[in-house]
Amino acid sequence: MRYLPLTNEDRAAMLARIGASSIDDLFVDVPEAARLSGPIAGLPNHASEMAVERHMAKLARQNLSAGEAPFFLGAGAYKHHVPASVDHLIQRGEFLTAYTPYQPEIAQGTLQMLFEFQTQVARLYGCDVANASMYDGSTACWEAIVMARRVTKRGKALLSSGLHPHYVSVAETMAKFTGDALQTALPTLSAETDAEALLEAIDRDTSCVVVQYPDILGRIADLSAIAARAHEHGALLIAVVTEPVALGALKAPGDMGADIVVGEGQSIGVGLQFGGPYVGLFACQERFVRQMPGRLCGETVDAEGKRGFVLTLSTREQHIRREKATSNICTNSGLCALAFSIHMTLLGERGLRDLAMLNHGLAVQAAETLAAVPGVELVNDSFFNEFTLKLSKEARPVVRDLAERGILAGVSLGRLYPGADALAHGLIVAVTETTTSEDIAALAAGLKEALA
Structure with missing residues (x-):
């Protein structure tokens, strides 16, 4: 049974004390489009524990793990090797x-x-x-x-x-x-x-x-x-x-x-x-x-x-x-x-510097390789391990296309700045020590096909 310790009178007294006419007044800062008006569509009211486990495992298999594909996502969250x-x-x-x-x-x-x-x-x-x-x-x-x-x-x-x-x-x-x-x-x-x-x-x-x-x-x-x-x-x-x-x-x-x-x-x-x-x-x-x-x-x-x-x-x-x-x-x-x-502590000062230089070196390799792809322009004059490309096509569908091919190509500026047409062709690419030469080659080949 559900545990509901408050009566309707209790709730009314609490709302009156804070000056709210209803519970809905407490959620006015949540956009109306983001509020649910009823149960979540397609979600059953109840299921057995084993059925839920099987269903969640099926959903999890749809994920593409960061370690299973060429990975160039960044923009504030980066894939590094953690010992x-x-x-x-x-x-x-x-x-x-x-x-x-x-x-x-x-x-x-x-x-x-x-x-x-x-x-x-x-x-x-x-x-x-x-x-x-x-x-x-x-x-x-x-x-x-x-x-x-x-x-x-x-x-x-x-x-x-x-x-x-x-x-x-x-x-x-x-x-x-x-x-x-x-x-x-x-x-x-x-x-x-x-x-x-x-x-x-x-x-x-x-x-x-x-x-x-x-x-x-x-x-x-x-x-x-x-x-x-x-x-x-x-x-x-x-x-x-x-x-x-x-x-x-x-x-x-x-x-x-x-x-x-x-x-x-x-x-x-x-x-x-x-x-x-x-x-x-x-x-x-x-x-x-x-x-x-x-x-x-x-x-x-x-x-x-x-x-x-x-x-x-x-x-x-x-x-x-x-x-x-x-x-x-x-x-x-x-x-x-x-x-x-x-x-x-495991890295130490020297280890951090070595790691940084490894990141930068691989990023330079990637930038040079990708800039040679027809329809790709390197925006940056300077960068560390992350740079921006300007594509000949809008970046969001290109990213989705490459994701379907098993390549996580980067973060499109259209995703970060929806509605900003001047940025729609921008693609942020991040490269870390986990990136291989084969990953870079796969991204270059994927971009070449997607932009053809």
């Missing part, structure tokens, strides 16, 4: 069951791991301090924008046209509740970034400039000039890094003047996993540390002089008065942060 030791270690009981330590100093192992994770992120990003992780890159990006508002007491953020559209969408959703004005534009299929336009747009009302590095099309820009102009006008520079492996080869954003650096850590230690869970990275310069969201673990000594770890700073609403909190994020992606830290 088996990472999965083995994170499944140890003391890690797998660990949650937010409410008596943090008791959980010395958890605190030490987070301290080392923070150190790795800070060094990777070229910043003074990093927090103990966030949900994912997109929410970390928004938290950086609202942090800049607190620091500058301003409410206008300039978002680069090269910022991932999903990150822009998250920021736009959250800005509805804070009143922040977000200024952005669509990218153009050209080798040049929008750096000049950003420089011209910065004024005394600007709280921050948000730039992705490398950007959504894979282009790489020197952030120094944008940082200098932002600082001249009292604004902050926020750099977003969706591919952390790139920083094994590229100059860290913090070393170019970025005040806050955020991004997605999935590439290191975390598999694709149908889109999550992932791990958000967040770092800043020390002068802003008290405005940083999330938690910060620190190192100290105990009464006997022995090394120990403590929860040094926690400005989230779960620990302090809500009106004083910098964020309402109530946990961190602890297990994914652990996977990131283990993989990073």
Whole structure:
């Protein structure tokens, strides 16, 4: 039987208290087209456990695994090799069951791991301090924008046209509740970034400039000039890094003047996993540390002089008065942060640099091979392991055509920017150390046939 502890009178009293006339009023932010008006079509009301298992297995066989086909998808989530030791270690009981330590100093192992994770992120990003992780890159990006508002007491953020559209969408959703004005534009299929336009747009009302590095099309820009102009006008520079492996080869954003650096850590230690869970990275310069969201673990000594770890700073609403909190994020992606830290430790600085150069070398090979295909034009002048192609045909049907042939060709800009006709022929191609020469040849042959 169903367990329904509330009576109709209980529900009516609760709705009256919050000023809602019906349950439907609680879902007004969900587009009407996305709401169900009845049971899901084609889904039976009940079935046996064995029947459900057979049905789900049949559906699963329709999937094309990332490891079973030439794979060139990227645009914020990347297929890298994760050593088996990472999965083995994170499944140890003391890690797998660990949650937010409410008596943090008791959980010395958890605190030490987070301290080392923070150190790795800070060094990777070229910043003074990093927090103990966030949900994912997109929410970390928004938290950086609202942090800049607190620091500058301003409410206008300039978002680069090269910022991932999903990150822009998250920021736009959250800005509805804070009143922040977000200024952005669509990218153009050209080798040049929008750096000049950003420089011209910065004024005394600007709280921050948000730039992705490398950007959504894979282009790489020197952030120094944008940082200098932002600082001249009292604004902050926020750099977003969706591919952390790139920083094994590229100059860290913090070393170019970025005040806050955020991004997605999935590439290191975390598999694709149908889109999550992932791990958000967040770092800043020390002068802003008290405005940083999330938690910060620190190192100290105990009464006997022995090394120990403590929860040094926690400005989230779960620990302090809500009106004083910098964020309402109530946990961190602890297990994914652990996977990131283990993989990073196994690589070491030299290993990360070697991995980055391997990625870049294979990407160069792929770009040269694909640009030689009739009907394919390479957009980028510079890139790390991801670049954009301009096809002679609309990219979305080409991608679907190649997927039916068992080749996952990349991410079409038409999918990321529906309705933007000027971008419909764009295709983002990502290449990692898991890509082989045979994969590149298969993609080139597939594009040749699809564009003929």
